[in-house]
Amino acid sequence: MSHGPLKEDLHFDRSIAGRFAWAILLTALTLLAEVAGGIWTNSLALLSDAAHVFLDLFALVLSLVAIKLASYPASDTRTFGWHRAEVFASFINGATVFLMAGGIMYEAAVRLMNPEPVKSLPMFVIAAIGLAMNLLAASVLHRHSHDDLNVQSAFLHVIGDAAASVGVIAGGLIIHYTGWYVLDAVISVGIGLIIFRGAWGVLRSSVHILLEGVPKGMSTAEVAETIRAVDGVNDVHHLNIWTICSHIRAFSAHVDIEQEFEQRRATVLRAIETTLLEKYHISHTTLQVECTACVEEPIIKPLRHRPRAGSSHGHAHGPGCSHDHS
Numbered sequence: 001m002s003h004g005p006l007k008e009d010l011h012f013d014r015s016i017a018g019r020f021a022w023a024i025l026l027t028a029l030t031l032l033a034e035v036a037g038g039i040w041t042n043s044l045a046l047l048s049d050a051a052h053v054f055l056d057l058f059a060l061v062l063s064l065v066a067i068k069l070a071s072y073p074a075s076d077t078r079t080f081g082w083h084r085a086e087v088f089a090s091f092i093n094g095a096t097v098f099l100m101a102g103g104i105m106y107e108a109a110v111r112l113m114n115p116e117p118v119k120s121l122p123m124f125v126i127a128a129i130g131l132a133m134n135l136l137a138a139s140v141l142h143r144h145s146h147d148d149l150n151v152q153s154a155f156l157h158v159i160g161d162a163a164a165s166v167g168v169i170a171g172g173l174i175i176h177y178t179g180w181y182v183l184d185a186v187i188s189v190g191i192g193l194i195i196f197r198g199a200w201g202v203l204r205s206s207v208h209i210l211l212e213g214v215p216k217g218m219s220t221a222e223v224a225e226t227i228r229a230v231d232g233v234n235d236v237h238h239l240n241i242w243t244i245c246s247h248i249r250a251f252s253a254h255v256d257i258e259q260e261f262e263q264r265r266a267t268v269l270r271a272i273e274t275t276l277l278e279k280y281h282i283s284h285t286t287l288q289v290e291c292t293a294c295v296e297e298p299i300i301k302p303l304r305h306r307p308r309a310g311s312s313h314g315h316a317h318g319p320g321c322s323h324d325h326s
Helices: 007-041 044-070 084-113 120-144 149-178 182-210 220-228 259-280
Strands: 233-245 248-257 282-290
Touching: 007 044, 007 120, 007 149, 044 084, 044 120, 044 149, 044 182, 084 149, 084 182, 084 233, 120 149, 149 182, 182 233, 220 233, 220 248, 220 259, 233 282, 248 259, 259 282
Parallel strands: 248 282
Antiparallel strands: 233 248
16 A cells, blocks of 8 residues: 655755745846856856756756656555655756856857857856855755755856856956956856766766666665674675665665564564664665575675577575464
């Protein structure tokens, strides 16, 4: 039987969704100002920042959609619900940032070889307005940027754009007093480098989760030793640890219980689950209790493909033992 989200989870999601709505509004206003200003002033740096803002807006909308999808309950066809939509949105955000940075670097290279005059004072004013909007949007998202990968990816978009706005502001002032128009292209190169660096962390984290990697800062050997230390546990093997989304960690394992604890297996399993939750923040556990004859297995079980069509061989099975599932 599937259960709906807890009240605190619903409150948490509504809080994030409300913050995203404010950030989307501020980012949309910034985009309009910088596109119009970039065309008016002929500033590649300002237009580059506008391109970043456009993808910021895309990222924010995508993240908000992911939050909505993640609120849908589990079903017969999606037993983990839609939580992975958050991670997928983060991956798309990171990938689009890389594409945008590549475009900026190309245009900057062209402008470096052929500098063009820009209206520096309007460029400065418009970039200052954009910076103020970016800082407001960043302050709205900052609260949840440390514990939610989806919010973190959107937050990095906005912070990267704020840093770019600072560069545009400084460039506008320097160009105004020196007439060194090539600086407009140099600032664009700097914006591209900032974007590349910010996107790498988000891409790395999202790909690691999508590939079912062990959560950062954890090791299977350490978790196995922690479980073995629980009173009544003889050994543990066939252990899997993965991340469903940035705030849901999952765990499964085969646990061999000492014979004298056979009648109290529920108590032992409850102790394991409590330990995993308190020490590693693992909230989704699947534990299988086994007989002693089955315990000589590796900690991590090799995966086997299902039989191919036309194959005359089935799966190879382990020792014949009765299993109780919890």
